[in-house]
Amino acid sequence: MYRTAAKRLLYGGTLAHNGTARTGLLPNLRRIISSHRFSTSSENPVLVPDQQLQQPLIVNPPEAPQFSDATSSSSSSTAEEARRFKRQRPRVEYQDEQARVLEASLRHVVNLGWTEAAMIAGAREVGLSPSIVGSFPRKEAALVEFFMDDCLQKLIDRIDSGEDLQNLIPSQCISKLVRIRLEMQAPYISKWPQALSIQAQPLNVSTSFKQRAMLVDEIWHTAGDEGSDIDWYVKRTILGGIYSTTEIYMLTDSSPDFHDTWTFLDARVKDAFDMKNTIQEAKYLVEAVGAGMGSSLQGLVETRGNSKMVKATEIAAKLNLKPHPEGGFYSETFRDTSVLLSKSQLPSQYKVDRPISTCIYFLLPSGSVSRLHRIPCAETWHFYVGEPITVIELNDEDGQIKLTCLGNDLVESNQQPQYTVPPNVWFGSFPTKDFNISPEGSVSKVEPRDAESHYSLVGCTWAPAFQFEDFELAKRSELVSLFPNHESLISLLTFPE
DSSP states (O other): OOOHHHHHHHHTTOEEETTEEEOOSSHHHHHHHHTEEEEOSSSSOEEEESSOOSSOSSOSOOSSOOOOSSOOGGGTTHHHHHHHSOOOOOSOOOOHHHHHHHHHHGGGHHHHOSSHHHHHHHHHHTTOOGGGGGGSTTTHHHHHHHHHHHHHHHHHHHHHHTTTOTTOOHHHHHHHHHHHHHHTTGGGTTTHHHHHHHHHSTTTHHHHHHHHHHHHHHHHHHTTOOOOSHHHHHHHHHHHHHHHHHHHHHHTOOSGGGHHHHHHHHHHHHHHHHOTTOOHHHHHHHHHHHHHHHOOOTTTTGGGTTOOOOOHHHHHHHTTOEEOTTSSEEEEEEEEEEEEEOGGGSOTTOOSOEEEEEEEEEEEETTOOEEEEEOSSOEEEEEEEESOEEEEEEETTTTEEEEEEESSOTTTSOOBSEEEEOTTOEEEEEEGGGEEEOTTOOEEEOOOOOTTTSEEEEEEEESSOOOGGGOEEOOHHHHHHHOGGGHHHHHHTSOOO
C-alpha cells in the first residue's frame, strides 16, 4: 500500500487506517477535492470544478519549513508501522501481456531509446505481435511511466530491507535514497534526456508530476518526516527541485561512477538543511498547486473586475507550470513534430534527432534566477507580462559578457520585447530589479521583494527544437576561471560546488 503521506497528496487528506477512513489532516486539500467531480472520459482523470472558490487554498505560508537532522519524534511508532505494512506495487495496472511487453522493452531502451521501436522489439521478444503496442495510447510515455513505477517499487523494497539506511541522520538518509534512485537510471543515462522530454510533453505532465511526488514523499517519509501542515508540501517541493536538478547534472557528468553528481547532491541537501531561507520558489509552487486544484482560474484578469493585478501563483496554476532545473517555472506548450530533423541533418553539437521547433512559458518570480546553462540552438525570448527581466550571456570564445533587458518600456528604458540568444553561449536570467550592477561590474542584491506581485512571464522558442540531451548546466568554478572579473555575478547565477 502507498505510504500514508502519499495518500494525503493524492486523495486530499483522507487516510485509511485499519479499514476506517480518517479525514481532516489536510482540510483545505480535502475540501477542494470533495467540491469537484472527477471526469474519467480521458486517459488521465481530471478535476472539473463544481464552483469557483473565492479564497486561495494556502494563505500566508511560513517563512521556512522546519528542516532538522534530529530524529522525528512522530516517526517512532506510526512510521515504523507504515514501513512494516505490505504495500501494493505503485504502478498503473496493465494487462499481463502489456506488462510483459513493457518489461521486455526496457531491455531494448539502451540501444533503441524510449521509442516505439523499443516497444516493438519488446513485444517480439515475448512472442507477441507488434500490434499490441497500439494498445498503449501514449506509447513511449507508457514505457517511461512503467520504468518510473518500477524504480519506485525497487526503492521501496530497498527501504523495507533496511539495507544501508541504519543510523543515518535525515539529511544523510535523503542523500542516500536520492542517490540509490538515480543510480537506477545510470544504465540508461545516454537515453534519459529523451525520457525527460517525453515527461515534459503536455499530455504527460500530470502523470510525471504525480510519480515524482510519490518518490519525494517516500524519501521524506523514510527520513522520518510525518508532518501534515504546510511544511509537508514545502519540504517535498524543495526535495523535488533537488532531485530534478541533480538528475540534470548527472546527464553531463563524466566523472568516474558519477562522483561529481553525488558531491553536487550532498551539497544541495546540505543547503536545504542549513539555509532555511532558501525556500522561496517552493512556496510559490505549493501555492500554485493549491490554486490550480481550487479553481480553473479562467479569465484571471476579467474576474478581478477593474484590477489587473494577477498573482504569480495564479499564473503558475493557470499555465500548469512546474519547477525548471535551472530555476523558475515552465511548461512546454508546443512541440512541432510535423517536420523531424535527423542528427545527420544538424551541426555536430546537436546530440539527437528532434522536431523542428518547441516553445514554453517561463515564469521567474523575484528572488529566483535562471542559472547559467548552455544549449546548441538559438533561443528566442518573448516578453509577456510583469517586470523586466535581464538575460545575461557569457561568451567563452571572446570573453565578453552581455546583458539584455526584456520588458515593455521600449522608449525610456530601451527594453526589448523580444531577444534571441545565439547558440553555444552560457546564459541565464534574473529579475532586473533584484540586482544592482555598477558600471565597474560589481553586483549586489536588493532587499527581498514580494514575489507574488514582482515577477516576469516570458515565452521561449527554439528552432530546431530544444532537447534535454543538449542541456548543460554551468559549473561555477569553470566559469569563474574563464571570467575572473565577474565572479560575484557568476556566483549568484550558479549552484555552489
